[in-house]
Amino acid sequence: xxxxxxxxxxxxxxxxxxxxxxxxxxxxxxxxxxxxxxxxxxxxxxxxxxxxxxxxxxxxxxxxxxxxxxxxxxxxxxxxxxxxxxxxxxxxxxxxxxxxxxxxxxxxxxxxxxxxxxxxxxxxxxxxxxxxxxxxxxxxxxxxxxxxxxxxxxxxxxxxxxxxxxxxxxxxxxxxxxxxxxxxxxxxxxxxxxxxxxxxxxxxxxxxxxxxxxxxxxxxxxxxxxxxxxxx
Amino acid sequence: xxxxxxxxxxxxxxxxxxxxxxxxxxxxxxxxxxxxxxxxxxxxxxxxxxxxxxxxxxxxxxxxxxxxxxxxxxxxxxxxxxxxxxxxxxxxxxxxxxxxxxxxxxxxxxxxxxxxxxxxxxxxxxxxxxxxxxxxxxxxxxxxxxxxxxxxxxxxxxxxxxxxxxxxxxxxxxxxxxxxxxxxxxxxxxxxxxxxxxxxxxxxxxxxxxxxxxxxxxxxxxxxxxxxxxxx
DNA sequence: CCAAAAGTGTTCACGTTACACCCATGT
DNA sequence: ACATGGGTGTAACGTGAACACTTTTGG
Numbered sequence: 001x002x003x004x005x006x007x008x009x010x011x012x013x014x015x016x017x018x019x020x021x022x023x024x025x026x027x028x029x030x031x032x033x034x035x036x037x038x039x040x041x042x043x044x045x046x047x048x049x050x051x052x053x054x055x056x057x058x059x060x061x062x063x064x065x066x067x068x069x070x071x072x073x074x075x076x077x078x079x080x081x082x083x084x085x086x087x088x089x090x091x092x093x094x095x096x097x098x099x100x101x102x103x104x105x106x107x108x109x110x111x112x113x114x115x116x117x118x119x120x121x122x123x124x125x126x127x128x129x130x131x132x133x134x135x136x137x138x139x140x141x142x143x144x145x146x147x148x149x150x151x152x153x154x155x156x157x158x159x160x161x162x163x164x165x166x167x168x169x170x171x172x173x174x175x176x177x178x179x180x181x182x183x184x185x186x187x188x189x190x191x192x193x194x195x196x197x198x199x200x201x202x203x204x205x206x207x208x209x210x211x212x213x214x215x216x217x218x219x220x221x222x223x224x225x226x227x228x229x230x231x232x
Numbered sequence: 233x234x235x236x237x238x239x240x241x242x243x244x245x246x247x248x249x250x251x252x253x254x255x256x257x258x259x260x261x262x263x264x265x266x267x268x269x270x271x272x273x274x275x276x277x278x279x280x281x282x283x284x285x286x287x288x289x290x291x292x293x294x295x296x297x298x299x300x301x302x303x304x305x306x307x308x309x310x311x312x313x314x315x316x317x318x319x320x321x322x323x324x325x326x327x328x329x330x331x332x333x334x335x336x337x338x339x340x341x342x343x344x345x346x347x348x349x350x351x352x353x354x355x356x357x358x359x360x361x362x363x364x365x366x367x368x369x370x371x372x373x374x375x376x377x378x379x380x381x382x383x384x385x386x387x388x389x390x391x392x393x394x395x396x397x398x399x400x401x402x403x404x405x406x407x408x409x410x411x412x413x414x415x416x417x418x419x420x421x422x423x424x425x426x427x428x429x430x431x432x433x434x435x436x437x438x439x440x441x442x443x444x445x446x447x448x449x450x451x452x453x454x455x456x457x458x459x460x461x462x463x464x
Numbered sequence: 465c466c467a468a469a470a471g472t473g474t475t476c477a478c479g480t481t482a483c484a485c486c487c488a489t490g491t
Numbered sequence: 492a493c494a495t496g497g498g499t500g501t502a503a504c505g506t507g508a509a510c511a512c513t514t515t516t517g518g
Contacts, residue, residue: 012245012246013244013286052327054325055318058488079313082290082314082329085289086288093287095290095329097327106489135388166497181483183483183499187480205497206489206494207488207490207497208488209486209488210364210496211497263465398470413507413508416507418472419473437516437517439467439470439515439516439517441515441516442469442470442471
C-alpha cells in the first residue's frame, strides 16, 4: 500500500483512465472500441482503459493504455471529464478520469487490434451497447468534440498531414452534423491564412484532381498569441 | 479497506475534491479562500477541499465540503478538471477533482468563515500565493469561467435574483476583462427575451433609480430546447 | 442646481448567407 | 462523351460597433 499519513487514512476508490479515441474515415466520424477479453462484461465492447499507477499522472496512464492496447503514440489527447458514479463498475468503487484522443486514422488503421483484445472502429452513429457507463462517456466526448472543433483547430488532428479542402469540409460536416456551403467554407477557412496550399494533387481520381493543403501550426500559434481566435 | 477484487489490487492514490468558489461584489469577481488550520502549509491560503468518501461521488464530496466549511448549499457547481501531478501534495499521492462554484455573494457574505478555518473573499486580481497547486487550479477555473460565460447564461448565478442591467454589464466586464458598450449590451441581452423587467426599482440612490430585472430560466430552457444558443 | 448613473436610436462597416456554372480527369 | 467532384464570385442581408444626449434622483 501507499504510505498513509496525516488526514487521508481511509479507503480510497480505485482510479482508471478511459479513452475515447476518435478517427475520421470514409466521411464518417469513428471511434475505437475494444472487445473485453475478461470479466466483467466479458465479450462486450468497451472503451480502451486501464488503471492509473501510483507514480503516474492520469494523462500518462491514458497514453500508456493507448500504446499498450492500441499501439498509438504521440497523439492529440485531452482530458474529458471524471466519472465517479458509485455503481459505475460492478466490482468495486472505480473512478474514471476519461480522455479523448484524436488520431489520424489512416496512419493507425493497420495497427489497431494488435493485443489479445479485439479492436474495431465504429461510426459514432453506430456505437453498440457498451460496458459500464461507457455509452455515457462517449456521449459526453462527442458533445465536447462538437463544441471544441468550432473554436479550436483540432479537426486537423483527424486528417492526414496533407488533405483536400473537401476532406476538411466533410470532417466538419460529420462532427457538427450539418451541411456546409462549399464556397463559404473555403472562403472562411482560407481567409484565416492557416492553410498552406501544396504543389501536389490527388492522383487517380475520376474527376479533376483536388489540391492538397497542410495546416500551418506555427502560424496558428503566432496568430493566437496575438489574440487571433479560430472560429468555425 | 475497500474490498479488493479482480484486477484492481494495487495501491490507490488518495482522492480529494477542491472548489473554486466565485462570487461577484463591488464590481469585482472574487473567490473564496480558507486559511489552513493544519499542516501541511498551515497558515497559508488554500481552496476549500476535502477527501472523497468511498460511497460518495466527487460532486457530492464537493457539495459536502462547501456546506461543512463554507455553509453554502444548493449552488451552481460544475466539474472543472482533475489534477493528478505526482507531487502536487507533499504528503502522498493525492489526485484532486476540482469543481468551480458560482454563488450569489450577497446571500452568503455573512456565513463564510463559520468554521475553525479563516475564510475570506479575494478579488481574482489579488489572489495570494496559495498552498499546493491551488494557484494553478484557480487559473484554470478563471479561464473556464471566461469561456463559459460567453455562451451559457451562468452569469446570473453570481447575481441576486433581482438585478439591474448595469450590474449585469459590470459582471460581464469583470469576468471578461473588457469594457462593453452600454447600449449595445442592453440591446443584445434584452433582445434574447430572457430577462423579465420587474416593476421595482433601486432605492436610495443619488441618481435616477435603475429598474430591476430577473433571469427567466424557464424561457431559457424552452428556447435552448428549440436550438437557441445564448451568446455574449 | 449639481453630480451621478439610467435610459434610449441611428448609422455604417463588415461578415454571413445564398446561389450556379465551367473545369479537369478517368472510364 | 459522360460522370464525378474541383474550383470560383457576387449580391442581399443581418449583425456588431460606434456614438451623445435627456432623464431622474438625492444631496
